[in-house]
Amino acid sequence: DSGVTQTPKHLITATGQRVTLRCSPRSGDLSVYWYQQSLDQGLQFLIQYYNGEERAKGNILERFSAQQFPDLHSELNLSSLELGDSALYFCASSVALHQGDTEAFFGQGTRLTVV
């Protein structure tokens, strides 16, 4: 158990809908990272928050947004969903400001299926 909790584990929704994925980081970790893993694109970095502020942005679509709350949990919001958004979404956390400066611990992921 990495200490990073993601909910829900599975989510099935229709095209055009909006969903929210939730992540609770390990105790003491200030950074939260979101990743998308699909069969054709592999694992892609989406966005990082550090202590409530956006820190780094990767290949995140404009239809997607995230935030980190004062208690450091984070939510990833996906809207106007398309079939191609079906993927595993991972959250990771670390103590560091910069990605890679310390080990990042991954959650178990949320499997999103858009039908």
Next chain:
Amino acid sequence: EDQVTQSPEALRLQEGESSSLNCSYTVSGLRGLFWYRQDPGKGPEFLFTLYSAGEEKEKERLKATLTKKESFLHITAPKPEDSATYLCAVLDNYGQNFVFGPGTRLSVLP
């Protein structure tokens, strides 16, 4: 554009048969290269970070090395429990772009 490729795509080994996985990268200034292990349906598990050419790190049967263009993950006398997908990733000097390779799927047969 930062890129990471990994080879082979899949590798089957007999238990005890040592081998190496390759990670080739192109990045505008390397801040770090990372190796992860991922089991099916689970999140990646951190293995190593390498920061500069010539650096080596070891953990049990695994040893990671780094050159200016590639990294190798050497697996010595693997066991079936080493079966997993091994991912490498690079982080650029700005600390912004974290790019994963497609992974090598390793199967170790008893």
